[in-house]
Amino acid sequence: xxxxxxxxxxxxxxxxxxxxxxxxxxxxxxxxxxxxxxxxxxxxxxxxxxxxxxxxxxxxxxxxxxxxxxxxxxxxxxxxxxxxxxxxxxxxxxxxxxxxxxxxxxxxxxxxxxxxxxxxxxxxxxxxxxxxxxxxxxxxxxxxxxxxxxxxxxxxxxxxxxxxxxxxxxxxxxxxxxxxxxxxxxxxxxxxxxxxxxxxxxxxxxxxxxxxxxxxxxxxxxxxxxxxxxxxx
Numbered sequence: 734x735x736x737x738x739x740x741x742x743x744x745x746x747x748x749x750x751x752x753x754x755x756x757x758x759x760x761x762x763x764x765x766x767x768x769x770x771x772x773x774x775x776x777x778x779x780x781x782x783x784x785x786x787x788x789x790x791x792x793x794x795x796x797x798x799x800x801x802x803x804x805x806x807x808x809x810x811x812x813x814x815x816x817x818x819x820x821x822x823x824x825x826x827x828x829x830x831x832x833x834x835x836x837x838x839x840x841x842x843x844x845x846x847x848x849x850x851x852x853x854x855x856x857x858x859x860x861x862x863x864x865x866x867x868x869x870x871x872x873x874x875x876x877x878x879x880x881x882x883x884x885x886x887x888x889x890x891x892x893x894x895x896x897x898x899x900x901x902x903x904x905x906x907x908x909x910x911x912x913x914x915x916x917x918x919x920x921x922x923x924x925x926x927x928x929x930x931x932x933x934x935x936x937x938x939x940x941x942x943x944x945x946x947x948x949x950x951x952x953x954x955x956x957x958x959x960x961x962x963x964x965x966x
Contacts, residue, residue: 734783738776745775774835774883781881781889788822788829791870795821797862805861807909809916818859820881821870827894828872830863831881832856839880840888848900850907850963852891856880857904860897910959917956922946925964 749768758764782788797803798815805812820831832855839845839852848857860878867874878900879892893900914920922938924947929935935942950957 734780737779737783741775741779742772745772777883777889778833778881781883786824788824791821791823791828791872792818792866793820794818795866797859797866803862803865805858805905805908807905807912809909809912812908812912814858814862816859816862818863821863821866821872823872824877826873827875827877828863828867828870829894830856830859830876830878832859832879834880834882836882836884838882838884838886838888839891841891842888845891848893848903850903852880853893853900854904854907856893857900860893861901861904906959907963910963913956913959917953919949919953919956921949921953921957921960923964924950924961 746768749771753764758767795818796815797818798813802813802815805814818830819833822829822831841847845852856878860876863876864874866872876897877892877894878897879890879894882889882891922942922945923929924943926943929938929943950961
């Protein structure tokens with residue numbers, strides 16, 4: 734591990750130097766702080782990966798849905814998606830899909846134990862899309878997904894290994910809800926005040942915005958029923 738950490742430091746230094754050619758940072762102290770952050774995040778990921786279960790690496794930054802988008806069939810019609818997956822490995826009899834995050838970790842504990850539409854829709858979509866890549870990669874069809882965090886504190890993962898099917902079921906419901914809003918031209922604000930805690934536009938909505946949003950949803954009827962259920966499960 735120490736040898737790989739040393740090699741990682743050299744890679745991070747080289748990548749940061751290349752980065753500065755396109756994105757100059759003002760001041761030596763700012764450059765030093767960001768260089769050290771990159772080194773620290775890289776080491777956190779490497780140590781986390783080293784300590785985990787044995788895995789076979791398959792791909793990194795792999796595209797899906799290009800040139801032809803992947804079709805996800807929903808009750809109201811198809812949804813077409815494309816994007817990039819950070820990392821794909823084989824872990825036991827699973828194809829493990831991981832998205833790497835540098836923010837605060839959100840392990841499945843306490844109030845964040847269950848699938849959440851805001852946090853988990855991205856990794857759910859990646860898992861569904863990855864099935865179409867499995868044969869070409871020589872990977873199992875059974876999928877597991879996880880966010881991997883580089884904050885170096887606490888649990889480094891938010892994972893769905895044994896229960897991806899449940900996450901997929903909920904993700905299809907979330908996507909159906911959003912598609913119904915779009916098709917019917919209904920674009921309500923959230924009725925949940927907690928959703929607005931960190932919103933930069935909260936001041937624009939004014940007092941009573943959440944109550945007003947709830948009234949709009951009631952008037953929208955069936956077009957917003959899935960979205961209402963998503964916000965009030």
